[in-house]
Amino acid sequence: MKEKLSLICDRLLSHQQIACCQSFFGIPHHGKDLLIYNILDLQKKPLLLIGHHGVVSAMTFGNAMSPVLLCSASADYIIVWDVQKCQKQTQKGELPTGKVIGTLLGKIIHLSFCFCDDRVAACTEAAIYILSPKTQETLSRLTGHLGPLTSAEFCPWNQNVLISTSEDRTFKVWDLNTETVVYQSFVLSAFPLLNVMFLESERFLVVGSADGQVFCYSIGDNHKFSPVTKLDLQKLEKRYKVQRRKMSHEAGNSRSLQQHKGCDVNTVETLAFCKPFFFRYSPFNIYNTISFSEVGESSTEDKVETSKPILALFCPFRNKNIHEINNSWFCIGSSDGLYVVDLATSELSKVLFFKEISSLSIHMAGAWSISPKFENTMLVLVSSLFTPRVALMEMCLGDLEKIEKGDEGLSVFPSSPPLHRSSLNTELKMKEPSNPKKKGSVQEQPLVFHSKVKSSGYTSSPRRVMFSPKTNVQKTSPPKKSKNVSSLHTDYPAEDAAPTIPFTDLSLVNNQVLCLQHSGDGKQILCGLEDNSVLMYKSRLTGKPKIFIGHDKPVRSVSWSLSRQYWLSASEDLSLRMWTHCSSEPAIVMGDGMFSKPIRGAQFYYLDKFVLLGSGPSLHLYLYNVDVTSDDIKRYHRRSVFKLATRLKTSSTEITAMSAINDFLSYIVLVCGSDRSIQVVDMNRGGVASTMAEAHSRSIHCITQNKGSRFCTQTSDSYNLFLTSAITDGLKLWDLRTMRCVRRYDSHVIRCHPCFSSISPCGRFIATGSEDNCAYIYDIRSSLHLHKLHRHTDTVLSVSFNPAKPELLTGTLDGKLRLFQTSSRPD
DSSP states (O other), X not given: OXXXXXXXXXXXXXXXXXXXXXXXXXXXXXXXXXXXXXXXXXXXXXXXXXXXXXOOXXXXXXSXXXXXXXXXXXXXXXXXXXXXXHHHHHHTTOOOOOEEEEESOOOOOEEXXXXXXXXXXXXXXXXXXXXXXXXXXXXXXXXXXXXXEEEEEEOSSOTTEEXXXXXXXXXXXXXXXXXXXXXXXXXXXXXXXXXXXXXXXXXXXXXXETTSEEEEEEEOGGGOEEEEEXXXXXXXXXXXXXXXXXXHHHHHHHHHHHHHHTOOOOOOOBOOOOSOOOOOOOSSOOXXXXXXXXXXXXXXXXXXXXXXXXXXEEOOOOOTTOTTOOTTEEEEXXXXXXXXXXXXXXXXXXXXXXXGOTTOSOSSEEEEEEOOOBTTEEEEEEEEXXXXXXXXXXXXXXXXXXXXXXXXXXXXXXXXXXXXXXXXXXXXXXXXXXXXXXXXXXXXXXXXXXXXXXXXXXXXXXXXSOOOOOOSOOOOOOOOOOOOGGGSOOOOOTTSOOOOEEEEEEEOSSOOEXXXXXXXXXXXXXXXXXXXXXXXXXXXXXXXXXXXXXXXXXEEEEEEOTTSSEEEEEETTSOEEEEXXXXXXXXXXXXXXXXXXXXXXXXXXXXXXXXXXXXXXXXXXXXXXXXXXXXXXXXXXXXXXXXXXXXXXXXXXXXXXXXXXXXXXXXXXXXXXXXXXXXXXXXXXXXXXXXXXXXXXXXXXXXXXOOOBTTBOOOGGGGGXXXXXXXXXXXXEEEXXXXXXXXXXXXXXXXXXXXXXXXXXXXXXEEEEOTTSOEEEEETTOSSEEEEEOOOSSOEEEEEEOSSSSEEEXXXXXXXXXXXXXXXXXX
16 A cells, blocks of 8 residues: 555545545535546646535545546535536636535535436435436435434445435435335444445445444345344454464564575465445544553553544455455455455455554544545545545555465375374284183093084983975075165265255254264264263154163263264263164273363264364373173173373363364364364374464354265365354354365354254255254355254254255254255155
8 A cells, every 4th residue: 555645635524525536536625615636647736616605524426437427515505516527617717517406405424326326315414315416306305313314325236225324323224216214223333333335246235333343234135134244343353463463473484494495485465445435434433432451462561442433345346367356355444444354254354554554644544435446456535533634545456466375284185194103003902812721730621522412312202203205395496685775875966955844853852952963874863962861863763762871961972983883972971982783881981080171072083993082171082992792790891992092282271172084084183272262183293283363252162074975075175174163153164274264154143052063965055053943054155044944942052964865953952853854855
């Protein structure tokens, strides 16, 4: 960002709408006049427009390239100027003139053109006037807000829809044909709403407030508005600074290594912009709100935190030659700089602070106006907050086209065989039973050479019937074995719709369903319950379940082995049990003081070679051998054994969730800690490979990897995606290769109960529980929910996709299991 021009004005313009387009920008002069500067030739004398008798309070340019229209407003007149025509009049020595389209409407707060420049919306403190520049008449007058208006914008894809914001902290949606309100929001913030913006590609509405809150809504048919996400600019900035400090520290280490090798390292960042809107800051300013807080850095100095009002919102541009640009990006102009937000992830992609650019003459902004992209540059007109100054800034988009790169480019697929000393090479050595021989004792010898001796027949009764041959014996052919068609594997229908049709349900009599997992073949389902038991059902919930009892507290985790011969259950009683089909008693029990903290996750790992679990701050890796044979005399003596292969301590105080892939060999284990971090553990090297700090605002209770299915294939890159969920902080989709959040899902409700999520075998859908008695299904490519599954009677805690069929099973807080199928599948 560089400054092209800085001007000293005759009055303060911090709380006033100024105007900028690709070719011109304008500012008030002596209160009632206008100065129009030619951006293409800044040395040229500005155009002076005279026509107002009162102080000019707002101005804006039209959207068309030719003719360039400018609308200016004062308490007496609203005038539309043809700038190019006024230039010609000045060259002829004539006085430039414009069209008066409104008279004596009061102090105008905000002006905006519709996208074809046929109508102008003028906001006073009490009403919105819709004016026609062509007929110079007032088309309509809209009233209804309980406080002074702050902005109004036309919908780009429906120009008969207008959205207004007000200091009453609500926004209204107007139908200009009927002049009625078709939608009115609730009170969204404690401070006034300042401006609105449309994301046409996503059909989103974005609203900004004076305290730095950003609200995003999806606009559906018939004017249905659904909340998508809510952002706090101050919190986003704190997370961005933490990540930037971490990346600069790692880049410094890398740079020192590269310089040692004679190479240079350059960090390239990306910023994207698009066609803008200008938005005025409300008179209800909060610039004087200052608080002192200590920031966890090496310095102990107090940092000053100022409020961050949303002064401007504008969309990123679309450039087909730049594939990195994301259509969900938009920019925020605040008092201290420019913020680039990725709406898909609800995170900051880039921040340009005024104070970090020494060449700028303005360090605190009072108003913004942004022009559309012109020859790969973006022009920004900013007025100073405390001094009568405006500055025209230019941002070269060619220097900001690539996003900051993430960490080391990790992957769930191993790139080399395990190290020689890796714990993954550990083997379980079984002791062979030894029978010691007593010295001097006579060895037992068989009395006969056969294992069976025929009876002599002395004790049997004498034979009464002699031998008689059997006649007329019909030969019977052995029965032919019928092929079991159901046992044949069929491909998962990857192109089918999401399962949304209720098929069957089952009640477990007020028994919370804490966890669910399908077997690898999709024929059975494990349910961990609050009553300390584990139930095994058929996937269609038919027949009586098998019941496994042994835990003393609720079962929080269940896991199938890849071979489907064994399964695990972990409970809050600090124990883990391994079960088999042969017995209702566990084959292996890990407990009796082995773990000091609850087991937050347990599963089979490395193609069933290990049992992996997280307890306290450590990951535990166990070898095991299951022996189901038993002795009638020593009936309670278990012959199965297990052995600790390694224990890895993480940097967190306690592990809250963990996940690893068992379907193929992978060194990566994902661990979530109580410090709200995500750690990538390399089990091959025995250490943490990467850490993402402050991944959520609360501790993560659920992490779900895209593990796919044996019935469906995905691209190799898809297996590097994983989900995390935290209470009050929604659901996030991460890419392991960059360790960045790539999308966020916030439509469901999760305030106090740990609701879990699942990824479909085809990798297209995400299912999650919710506290509004529904289960939500998202398209993995969109932040909007695709389906909302009703008919639940309580909070949906657990969800699980069937790996073999397009089916979804949900479990609720009141003990109800409900199975959903696709509409294309027969019952």
